[in-house]
Amino acid sequence: xxxxxxxxxxxxxxxxxxxITLQIALTLAIVCNAxxxxxxxxxxxxxxxxxxxxxxxxxxxxxxxxxxxxxxxxVDKLDAMQQEDVATLRNLPDVExxxxxxxxxxxxxxxxxxxGLKPDQQSSTAQAAxxxxxxxxxxxxxxxxxxxxxxxxxxxxxxxxxxxxxPPIVIVTKALADKLFPKGDALGKTIYVxxxxxxxxxxxxxxxxxxxxxxxANDWFWNSVLIPTRLDAGFARYAVRSKPGRLDAAMREAPKxxxxxxxxxxxxxxxxxxxxxxxxxxxxxxxxYRADRGMAILxxxxxxxxxxxxxxxxxGLTSFWVGQRRKQIGIRRALGATRNDILxxxxxxxxxxxxxxxxxxxxxxxxxxxxxxxxxxxxxxSLLYVLVGVIALLVLGQGAVFAxxxxxxxxxxVEATRSV
Amino acid sequence: xxxxxxxxxxxRTEVVETYALRDFNIDVKEGExxxxxxxxxxxxxxxxxxxxxxxxxxxxxxxxxxxDVSNLGDNARSKIRNEKIGFVFQSFNLIPDLNVHDNVEVPxxxxxxxxxxxxxxxxxALERVGLASRMKHYPAELSGGQQQRVAIARALAGSxxxxxxxEPTGNLDTQMARSVMELLEEIHRxxxxxxxxxxxxxxxxxxxxxxxxxxxxxxxxxxxxxxxxQSRRAEAAAEGGAH
Numbered sequence: 146x147x148x149x150x151x152x153x154x155x156x157x158x159x160x161x162x163x164x165i166t167l168q169i170a171l172t173l174a175i176v177c178n179a180x181x182x183x184x185x186x187x188x189x190x191x192x193x194x195x196x197x198x199x200x201x202x203x204x205x206x207x208x209x210x211x212x213x214x215x216x217x218x219x220v221d222k223l224d225a226m227q228q229e230d231v232a233t234l235r236n237l238p239d240v241e242x243x244x245x246x247x248x249x250x251x252x253x254x255x256x257x258x259x260x261g262l263k264p265d266q267q268s269s270t271a272q273a274a275x276x277x278x279x280x281x282x283x284x285x286x287x288x289x290x291x292x293x294x295x296x297x298x299x300x301x302x303x304x305x306x307x308x309x310x311x312p313p314i315v316i317v318t319k320a321l322a323d324k325l326f327p328k329g330d331a332l333g334k335t336i337y338v339x340x341x342x343x344x345x346x347x348x349x350x351x352x353x354x355x356x357x358x359x360x361x362a363n364d365w366f367w368n369s370v371l372i373p374t375r376l377d378a379g380f381a382r383y384a385v386r387s388k389p390g391r392l393d394a395a396m397r398e399a400p401k402x403x404x405x406x407x408x409x410x411x412x413x414x415x416x417x418x419x420x421x422x423x424x425x426x427x428x429x430x431x432x433x434y435r436a437d438r439g440m441a442i443l444x445x446x447x448x449x450x451x452x453x454x455x456x457x458x459x460x461g462l463t464s465f466w467v468g469q470r471r472k473q474i475g476i477r478r479a480l481g482a483t484r485n486d487i488l489x490x491x492x493x494x495x496x497x498x499x500x501x502x503x504x505x506x507x508x509x510x511x512x513x514x515x516x517x518x519x520x521x522x523x524x525x526x527s528l529l530y531v532l533v534g535v536i537a538l539l540v541l542g543q544g545a546v547f548a549x550x551x552x553x554x555x556x557x558x559v560e561a562t563r564s565v
Numbered sequence: 566x567x568x569x570x571x572x573x574x575x576x577r578t579e580v581v582e583t584y585a586l587r588d589f590n591i592d593v594k595e596g597e598x599x600x601x602x603x604x605x606x607x608x609x610x611x612x613x614x615x616x617x618x619x620x621x622x623x624x625x626x627x628x629x630x631x632x633d634v635s636n637l638g639d640n641a642r643s644k645i646r647n648e649k650i651g652f653v654f655q656s657f658n659l660i661p662d663l664n665v666h667d668n669v670e671v672p673x674x675x676x677x678x679x680x681x682x683x684x685x686x687x688x689x690a691l692e693r694v695g696l697a698s699r700m701k702h703y704p705a706e707l708s709g710g711q712q713q714r715v716a717i718a719r720a721l722a723g724s725x726x727x728x729x730x731x732e733p734t735g736n737l738d739t740q741m742a743r744s745v746m747e748l749l750e751e752i753h754r755x756x757x758x759x760x761x762x763x764x765x766x767x768x769x770x771x772x773x774x775x776x777x778x779x780x781x782x783x784x785x786x787x788x789x790x791x792x793x794x795q796s797r798r799a800e801a802a803a804e805g806g807a808h
Contacts, residue, residue, distance in 0.1 A: 149667075150663060150667050150670070150671070150674070153662065153663055153664070153667055154660075154662035154663065156662075157661075157662040158662075472658075473660050473661075473662070476658045476660060477660075477671065477675075478619075478643070478646075479617070479619055479646060479652055479658075480646070480647065480652070480671050480672040480675060480719070481643050481644065481646045481647020481648070481672050481675040481676065481723075482643065482647075482675050483639065483640050483643040483644075483675075484639060484640075484643075485640075486643075486675060557619070557620065558618075558619040558620070558643075558646070559614050559619040559620040561619065561652070561654065561658055562610060562613075562614055562619065562654065562731065
């Protein structure tokens with residue numbers, strides 16, 4: 146059977162056809178945009194941090210009764226305590242390396258500021274996150290130096306937590322270097338981290354994410370500055386890398402060793418992420434993206450439910466039509482239709498309904514995306530999503546209609562002789 | 566054209582077997598017009614559905630146009646129904662969603678016929694039954710007689726060798742029944758073999774011979790036609806001329 150007779154028959158069932166067409170259209174529009182959002186969330190989740198995350202964990206601890214003043218004596222005392230802790234951690238048999246650092250990518254504890262190219266620049270050229278550490282920061286975190294040099298031990302200073310940050314040299318990420326110096330000649334150039342003190346870029350690392358995974362940092366997600374300064378405060382963070390396969394053991398032993406070295410400190414060990422001070426980097430990553438993962442799962446479940454409801458609608462309507470047209474199918478069989486002809490009739494009928502549905506749905510999908518771009522500053526959805534959605538809905542329709550269509554094809558031609 | 570030998574049709578349930586046809590024998594020659602009569606439940610409709618390959622039989626032999634149909638697959642049976650058999654049902658069995666044109670076109674489409682030939686055949690068939698002007702009408706917009714004529718046009722369009730009619734005038738008033746019968750006689754004169762199931766003895770007299778089905782068996786076969794449409798018409802003409 147070709148299209149005109151099927152179309153003519155469909156005209157007699159306008160209400161059912163319109164409802165299922167609308168359902169297919171809405172499903173396509175919502176599913177396309179939902180899958181697009183899921184894709185964006187997955188892209189965010191899969192962004193590389195730039196550091197080697199394997200066997201890495203972080204300890205955040207506070208000393209009890211530590212100096213609190215900003216005077217040089219207090220700061221020096223805190224610095225000595227910090228270096229003693231680092232030495233203690235490095236001496237553990239399961240530990241490969243340990244450094245003190247103010248924060249880590251994805252930790253959601255951000256030191257940041259505007260970077261200028263001139264002194265006292267009113268509006269910064271770029272926003273960036275600051276990582277305070279030593280010459281061991283790059284090798285310990287597994288950062289990849291792509292230009293220039295690492296810090297040397299003599300480059301490293303230390304200062305109090307409330308001290309004025311005046312680094313004479315810095316290392317920046319490639320993204321920040323390109324943003325500040327689009328010609329690619331950032332190495333050796335001067336930037337202003339604190340408005341009035343020039344800092345020379347001595348090295349460029351390939352990538353290092355900022356600590357915040359939130360959307361407010363989306364525009365400068367890869368802009369980081371490494372500063373050769375140990376921050377001395379009443380608390381300290383240690384990024385520790387265990388030997389391969391010894392992460393759990395190292396995470397258990399590290400707090401014990403720190404307590405053994407100096408019991409006047411607080412290291413929390415609760416069950417929840419927020420209640421503990423020792424986190425594997427895998428946990429930090431999971432925690433950072435839990436909202437994105439939750440949103441992706443929610444959107445996925447909504448898509449699945451919508452697709453199931455649409456498939457059920459097609460099955461239901463076709464089953465109803467098969468029951469309603471049993472005699473008609475018998476007549477067609479009596480007049481020479483084969484089982485395949487009947488199967489094809491219902492498949493084609495569905496294809497026509499779904500065809501109109503997906504055309505409407507594609508327009509709606511693009512419209513919905515444009516509306517969300519305007520209302521929620523979403524990105525433009527690639528038409529590939531719509532194309533894949535169209536194919537998926539057509540395949541879904543054909544799959545859903547198959548069972549009732551096959552049931553229809555099994556109606557005996559003798560039905561033609563039976564009175565309704 | 567149609568030959569059934571010791572044919573049986575048994576409907577089985579878990580507890581009982583019911584013979585709809587038992588040792589049923591019939592031989593319809595090419596070009597014959599045979600009326601099949603019998604009381605309700607005698608098996609005449611079962612005979613017609615088996616003859617039209619609408620359902621299978623349990624035992625015996627059935628040769629249709631010289632072909633043993635007992636072992637044919639579903640597709641082959643569909644093809645024979647489509648190309649060799651035309652059906653006219655008591656309840657017309659037009660497809661309500663399709664207009665007259667599309668209804669007549671249904672078997673032609675299943676035959677895979679080209680559009681130009683289909684259109685010509687539809688036009689010819691509807692002209693033959695006097696409904697060429699109603700092509701765009703839907704069945705619900707036609708009288709019973711007109712619907713049956715469309716059903717006949719649908720059967721005729723495929724140029725079937727065998728026309729099976731199940732109580733073709735059963736739902737029609739006398740005048741419409743007469744015109745439908747005249748149409749069937751005209752088709753018969755054109756060379757088609759017609760087997761017509763009917764309750765009406767008067768209609769049966771217009772066939773060349775009658776077969777009575779009683780308790781699933783064909784009996785009382787009148788070999789000689791008692792009346793024939795052509796001779797009746799000749800008589801009528803003679804009567805008309807005498808006045």
